[in-house]
Amino acid sequence: MSLALDLALCALILGVALATVAGSGLFRAIVFFIVYGLLVAVGWVRLGAIDVALAEAAIGAGLTGVLLLAAHGRLRRLGTARDASHGAHLLSALAGAALAAALAWAWFVLPLPERPGPELAAAMPRAGVENPVTAVLLNFRAWDTLLESIVLLAALIGLWMLTRERDWSGRLGLPQHSRAGGVLASFGRVLPPVGLLIGVWLVWAGADRHGGAFQGGTVLAAVGLVAAMAGLVRPPRIGARLWHVALMIGPAVFVLAGLAGAILAGEFLTLPPPIAKPAILTIEIALTASIAATLAFLVLGPPEEGRAP
Amino acid sequence: MRGIWIKAILHRTVLFGAIWGVLTAPGVEGLVAGLFAVPATVWLSLRLMPAHHPVALWRLALHLPRFLAGSVTGGIDVARRAFARDMPLNPGWVELPVDLPDGGRVALGGELSLMPGTLAAGSHEGRLLVHLLDTEAGFDRTIPREAADIAAILGAKRTRDGRP
Amino acid sequence: MADLATIALTAAGLFFFVAGTVGLIRFPDTFTRLHALTKADNLGLGFIALGIALQAETWAQVARLGLIWALALLAAGAMAQLVARTALEREDAE
Amino acid sequence: MTLWLTFVALGVLASLAGALWRVWRGPREADRMMAAQLVGTGGVGLLVVLAPLQDWAALDVALVLALLAALAAVGFVKARSDDGAGDPEEAPPTPEMMRPRQTRHDPRGRHG
Numbered sequence: 001m002s003l004a005l006d007l008a009l010c011a012l013i014l015g016v017a018l019a020t021v022a023g024s025g026l027f028r029a030i031v032f033f034i035v036y037g038l039l040v041a042v043g044w045v046r047l048g049a050i051d052v053a054l055a056e057a058a059i060g061a062g063l064t065g066v067l068l069l070a071a072h073g074r075l076r077r078l079g080t081a082r083d084a085s086h087g088a089h090l091l092s093a094l095a096g097a098a099l100a101a102a103l104a105w106a107w108f109v110l111p112l113p114e115r116p117g118p119e120l121a122a123a124m125p126r127a128g129v130e131n132p133v134t135a136v137l138l139n140f141r142a143w144d145t146l147l148e149s150i151v152l153l154a155a156l157i158g159l160w161m162l163t164r165e166r167d168w169s170g171r172l173g174l175p176q177h178s179r180a181g182g183v184l185a186s187f188g189r190v191l192p193p194v195g196l197l198i199g200v201w202l203v204w205a206g207a208d209r210h211g212g213a214f215q216g217g218t219v220l221a222a223v224g225l226v227a228a229m230a231g232l233v234r235p236p237r238i239g240a241r242l243w244h245v246a247l248m249i250g251p252a253v254f255v256l257a258g259l260a261g262a263i264l265a266g267e268f269l270t271l272p273p274p275i276a277k278p279a280i281l282t283i284e285i286a287l288t289a290s291i292a293a294t295l296a297f298l299v300l301g302p303p304e305e306g307r308a309p
Numbered sequence: 310m311r312g313i314w315i316k317a318i319l320h321r322t323v324l325f326g327a328i329w330g331v332l333t334a335p336g337v338e339g340l341v342a343g344l345f346a347v348p349a350t351v352w353l354s355l356r357l358m359p360a361h362h363p364v365a366l367w368r369l370a371l372h373l374p375r376f377l378a379g380s381v382t383g384g385i386d387v388a389r390r391a392f393a394r395d396m397p398l399n400p401g402w403v404e405l406p407v408d409l410p411d412g413g414r415v416a417l418g419g420e421l422s423l424m425p426g427t428l429a430a431g432s433h434e435g436r437l438l439v440h441l442l443d444t445e446a447g448f449d450r451t452i453p454r455e456a457a458d459i460a461a462i463l464g465a466k467r468t469r470d471g472r473p
Numbered sequence: 474m475a476d477l478a479t480i481a482l483t484a485a486g487l488f489f490f491v492a493g494t495v496g497l498i499r500f501p502d503t504f505t506r507l508h509a510l511t512k513a514d515n516l517g518l519g520f521i522a523l524g525i526a527l528q529a530e531t532w533a534q535v536a537r538l539g540l541i542w543a544l545a546l547l548a549a550g551a552m553a554q555l556v557a558r559t560a561l562e563r564e565d566a567e
Numbered sequence: 568m569t570l571w572l573t574f575v576a577l578g579v580l581a582s583l584a585g586a587l588w589r590v591w592r593g594p595r596e597a598d599r600m601m602a603a604q605l606v607g608t609g610g611v612g613l614l615v616v617l618a619p620l621q622d623w624a625a626l627d628v629a630l631v632l633a634l635l636a637a638l639a640a641v642g643f644v645k646a647r648s649d650d651g652a653g654d655p656e657e658a659p660p661t662p663e664m665m666r667p668r669q670t671r672h673d674p675r676g677r678h679g
Contacts, residue, residue, distance in 0.1 A: 001573040418550070423512055
């Protein structure tokens with residue numbers, strides 16, 4: 001019976017993936033992609049990967065949907081919201097199939113991924129935290145995470161480079177507005193506080209259970225976007241100092257902690273046990289601020305004048 | 310006015326504190342983090358939704374059973390229509406003036422959308438737009454009663470456009 | 474006893490979920506479908522959460538189920554009004 | 568109990584699959600969007616059922632999904648507005664779309 005459930009879930013995920021790429025109509029593909037994110041989150045829960053499921057729920061079912069829908073709305077306003085030509089379809093189908101084949105080949109050739117082995121179990125007491133995922137991300141393989149946080153920042157800078165000259169000093173994204181006291185505005189007043197609480201909790205719980213800077217930061221970005229889209233909170237301008245600090249603080253604190261490790265333990269980014277837990281918590285809090293701000297700004301887009309002056 | 314604010318801060322601290330407690334239970338280490346998280350949340354909530362109306366919690370509690378019962382009736386009604394062979398539907402719109410502050414009108418709309426046969430589509434110039442699943446079943450008769458309940462929850466103070 | 478109640482409540486929840494889907498498929502226009510979705514689905518979720526709450530091991534899990542349902546209701550109330558209004562504004566058949 | 572709850576989970580999954588038909592079929596964008604909403608609520612329900620079957624931590628994922636359930640719909644109505652940044656409630660409703668009680672004796676209603 002449990003096998004039937006997993007098979008049904010897999011079939012549904014595959015079916016939705018096919019419907020996303022096979023059907024005509026951009027909007028339909030976007031909605032299927034949102035649904036795909038939802039189902040994949042359930043799939044990760046079935047696999048026992050709660051941390052990944054949380055990230056997928058917040059990113060796949062939350063932020064990506066808003067981003068794609070906004071992009072589609074823009075294409076429609078520009079009058080270019082139509083399907084790609086057959087040739088382009090064929091080309092991307094071939095590229096996708098080649099990528100899938102390469103992944104499948106790698107999956108069969110590489111040794112089967114083992115459950116976190118005895119090495120991780122032996123190392124856990126030195127980690128400073130009890131959640132093995134957090135231990136790996138922020139201690140044992142901190143390099144990857146540090147570089148990822150810098151990549152995210154680089155992506156935002158790349159996006160901002162698309163700003164038109166005359167819009168440079170404007171606020172991020174389109175000028176959002178809503179009817180005062182309407183449904184959207186009221187929803188934007190009620191949801192963000194609860195989201196703030198849940199986002200902070202995800203970061204806090206990440207040390208010992210599941211969650212972490214990425215999941216918490218994404219939730220915070222999402223509810224911040226709700227407040228911004230409801231026209232209640234005005235997005236900052238590119239030059240705003242406070243937000244520069246928010247964007248930079250994650251990677252900066254990470255590098256500082258790495259230097260502290262270099263002095264105390266003789267190797268960059270090695271967190272010796274006595275300072276591991278406070279260091280990881282500090283990095284997590286700083287990373288959360290940076291991830292939340294970066295993701296929210298990425299979805300808002302570069303400054304644009306839009307309709308209002 | 311000051312009484313409303315103090316009451317609102319108290320209410321919201323208790324509410325968000327309870328949510329934080331639920332999230333971090335069973336451990337007690339979460340309480341320390343809560344000392345920062347809960348006040349920050351209360352501040353954000355007061356900033357986004359200033360306390361203009363005294364909320365009568367006991368009236369809200371009184372209203373809850375009615376809402377739950379209506380929600381169950383609404384679900385059964387929709388299920389009955391969905392499964393019926395000839396699908397008895399008779400959809401149409403009504404527009405009705407609702408004398409509530411703006412947030413209250415939205416809450417009423419949301420509630421009506423979960424109650425039998427009614428679905429709100431926001432409002433226009435103080436009039437709530439309601440879609441009826443069956444224009445002859447008298448679903449709209451209950452709307453004034455719900456509006457009165459919400460008005461009572463929000464205190465007696467009512468303004469037409471609700472803006473402070 | 475709790476198990477029996479769980480079975481009854483989750484069965485009711487499943488019934489409403491299926492009813493919501495049947496309504497979504499069978500009802501003739503956007504607005505009536507929105508009725509089916511908003512009402513039946515959240516009732517389904519409510520009954521399932523209630524049934525699972527009887528299996529919970531701690532009160533925190535029960536309260537968390539309540540919070541999940543409350544958030545779903547809030548989302549449904551806002552979503553129904555917003556989507557209905559958008560659908561009201563213009564025809565957009567592709 | 569495990570058997571029954573697995574059955575319920577399968578049932579919820581089946582009702583999700585039904586909603587996917589509406590995503591495919593449309594015809595209006597609002598129809599597809601609300602079907603995705605159904606999948607969201609169904610996903611929350613599925614995770615709630617999985618909690619006692621598998622891991623109570625599934626509730627935390629359900630909580631995040633429920634919190635962000637309306638996010639896609641909000642993104643949709645924003646993107647659908649004239650300048651991509653508005654609110655459907657700002658414009659007056661189109662009169663020909665909501666002639667009150669106009670469809671009284673037409674059980675099939677309006678088609679989008």
